[in-house]
Amino acid sequence: MAALPPPGLPAAPQPVAEASQPVISAALTNAKVLVKSDFRGARIVLYGAVFDPAARPSDVVVLVRGPEQPIRITRKQKALGLWLNSRPVVFRGAPGFYRAASNRPLDDIAHFGELRRLGAGLDHLGINAPAEERTETRYGVRDVVVSSLGADYYQWRNAVVRLKEKARLYDEDDHGVSFVDRGLFRAEIALPAQAPTGVYRADILLFQQGRLVSARARTLTVEKVGLERALYLWAHERPWSYGLASMAFALAAGWAASAAFRRD
Amino acid sequence: MDIYLPIAEVAVNAPLIVALGALVGFISGLFGIGGGFLMTPLLVVFGIPAPVAVASMANHVAGSSMSSVIAYGRRRAVDFRMGGVLAAGGVVGAVAGVELFRLLRLLGQADLVVSLSYLLFLSVIGGLMLTESVGAILRRRRGQPPPPRRDRRPVWLYGLPLKMRFPRSRLYISVIPPLVLGAFVGVLSAIMGVGGGFVLVPAMVYILRMPAGMVVGTSLMQIIITTALTGVLQAGRNQTVDIVLASLLLVGGVVGAQLGARASSRFRAEELRAILAFIVLLVGLRMGLGLFLTPDEPFILMSGTG
Numbered sequence: 425m426a427a428l429p430p431p432g433l434p435a436a437p438q439p440v441a442e443a444s445q446p447v448i449s450a451a452l453t454n455a456k457v458l459v460k461s462d463f464r465g466a467r468i469v470l471y472g473a474v475f476d477p478a479a480r481p482s483d484v485v486v487l488v489r490g491p492e493q494p495i496r497i498t499r500k501q502k503a504l505g506l507w508l509n510s511r512p513v514v515f516r517g518a519p520g521f522y523r524a525a526s527n528r529p530l531d532d533i534a535h536f537g538e539l540r541r542l543g544a545g546l547d548h549l550g551i552n553a554p555a556e557e558r559t560e561t562r563y564g565v566r567d568v569v570v571s572s573l574g575a576d577y578y579q580w581r582n583a584v585v586r587l588k589e590k591a592r593l594y595d596e597d598d599h600g601v602s603f604v605d606r607g608l609f610r611a612e613i614a615l616p617a618q619a620p621t622g623v624y625r626a627d628i629l630l631f632q633q634g635r636l637v638s639a640r641a642r643t644l645t646v647e648k649v650g651l652e653r654a655l656y657l658w659a660h661e662r663p664w665s666y667g668l669a670s671m672a673f674a675l676a677a678g679w680a681a682s683a684a685f686r687r688d
Numbered sequence: 689m690d691i692y693l694p695i696a697e698v699a700v701n702a703p704l705i706v707a708l709g710a711l712v713g714f715i716s717g718l719f720g721i722g723g724g725f726l727m728t729p730l731l732v733v734f735g736i737p738a739p740v741a742v743a744s745m746a747n748h749v750a751g752s753s754m755s756s757v758i759a760y761g762r763r764r765a766v767d768f769r770m771g772g773v774l775a776a777g778g779v780v781g782a783v784a785g786v787e788l789f790r791l792l793r794l795l796g797q798a799d800l801v802v803s804l805s806y807l808l809f810l811s812v813i814g815g816l817m818l819t820e821s822v823g824a825i826l827r828r829r830r831g832q833p834p835p836p837r838r839d840r841r842p843v844w845l846y847g848l849p850l851k852m853r854f855p856r857s858r859l860y861i862s863v864i865p866p867l868v869l870g871a872f873v874g875v876l877s878a879i880m881g882v883g884g885g886f887v888l889v890p891a892m893v894y895i896l897r898m899p900a901g902m903v904v905g906t907s908l909m910q911i912i913i914t915t916a917l918t919g920v921l922q923a924g925r926n927q928t929v930d931i932v933l934a935s936l937l938l939v940g941g942v943v944g945a946q947l948g949a950r951a952s953s954r955f956r957a958e959e960l961r962a963i964l965a966f967i968v969l970l971v972g973l974r975m976g977l978g979l980f981l982t983p984d985e986p987f988i989l990m991s992g993t994g
Binding site (some may be wrong): 458459461462463464465496497498499500501505506507508509510531545580582584586587588591617618620621648650651653655659660663664666667668670671673674675677678679680681682683685686 | 690691692694695697734747748750751752753754755757758759762797800851912916919920921922923924925927929931932934935936939942943945946955978979980981982983985986987988989990
């Protein structure tokens with residue numbers, strides 16, 4: 425699944441800027457993360473530079489999003505003295521992995537509206553539960569989006585982020601970007617072993633005086649290789665032969681162990 | 689020494705998983721149960737996604753049961769005919785159970801049914817077995833004779849049609865009770881992700897009145913057939929069998945099962961039943977506790993989109 429450009433960001437590379445315009449540029453030190461049997465996570469290092477003849481104060485935000493994965497979440501509710509699961513709610517638009525790294529807190533870099541438009545930061549991640557939404561006319565305004573979760577909506581949304589943070593899949597790092605020299609910055613993104621495989625998108629954003637002035641996008645691929653990849657493909661493309669073979673292997677191992685123990 | 693699991697997509701500590709397989713394999717060989725009711729919750733604790741744990745566990749249970757059933761077969765402690773009848777019912781039950789489980793997952797109530805099944809079956813069976821076996825142990829300690837075996841044969845067991853001879857178990861009964869029992873265990877195995885030995889062993893003793901020496905080996909035979917089918921169905925329909933995880937568990941499991949099957953001859957049958965009853969009761973209560981305690985985190989992420 426390809427990472428879709430988040431709403432609000434320019435999809436195509438920016439046109440060549442005017443000489444006086446500030447421009448950001450960045451590169452990943454390794455654009456391909458290989459998942460092998462000894463994979464225990466990876467560190468992705470990104471280097472970049474801010475070109476600004478006027479040398480205005482600059483802020484850099486790096487957003488890394490993994491492939492989109494719909495989320496099903498349920499809430500335990502007390503009924504008849506028992507804690508039971510509620511009907512599950514499906515959230516769409518959630519990346520399988522999300523990191524927002526910046527050189528200082530996002531709230532100091534830009535205003536609420538700007539962050540919301542860019543989906544920058546865990547509070548502004550563009551996830552929603554479309555199956556729970558309907559549009560109605562309220563106070564004479566047509567097509568107002570109303571969620572059937574009502575006032576609890578934000579509790580549900582926050583729970584998604586909280587649980588993903590706990591699984592180390594979502595994070596926000598106020599000091600994830602550091603300027604190593606004038607105009608030269610470095611960002612480090614930790615990828616845990618449970619991060620999903622697929623195409624990741626890194627958006628490198630330059631802010632000046634609270635406004636987005638330049639952006640760059642880079643892609644990163646996390647893929648299984650070798651035996652891991654062969655087994656994964658086998659299990660998904662020929663599931664029945666995979667199932668039969670793994671069961672045959674299990675039964676043969678059981679038989680072999682009993683034969684081995686008989687001799688001694 | 690961590691190893692990455694290609695289907696579960698998490699890294700686990702390999703020696704720890706092998707040790708876990710050996711422990712559960714030992715219990716499996718000792719008591720003639722698959723051990724799934726222990727293994728599934730433990731794997732989830734180690735961070736394996738629940739659907740992968742349930743599916744891969746089937747491979748481990750089939751493998752370690754295979755390892756110990758051969759040991760029992762050599763001691764002529766397997767009633768192959770009874771095992772075949774039970775397994776025929778089990779196959780029907782397992783297929784029906786897999787469909788039922790899909791339906792429950794769609795309704796979002798799979799967790800509730802799993803917790804309730806664990807609480808209900810494990811605590812009822814554990815409680816009954818514990819009472820019976822502790823009674824038997826106490827009677828023996830006091831030197832009392834065992835209570836006279838009720839020879840009045842239950843009508844529903846002997847009066848039903850389709851009678852069949854089971855020479856090894858010295859029974860001549862209708863095939864309907866074992867078929868129904870097998871089907872019931874098959875449904876449970878699909879829903880709870882277990883082999884169903886903890887239901888089968890007491891049912892064979894108390895309902896079918898099979899000789900105690902035949903029960904364990906025959907139950908293992910039924911478990912192999914049911915879990916082998918469940919494992920292949922899970923891989924084919926849900927793609928949730930992790931062969932690397934299953935292999936790690938197997939390495940420990942097959943060895944543990946051999947040691948368990950050997951150790952079992954050193955204990956008295958009622959003592960073994962008392963220990964098994966205690967373990968079953970403990971797991972059942974632990975799993976059911978979640979229904980009554982206020983959760984720390986009321987929200988739960990569920991895997992897949994159903």
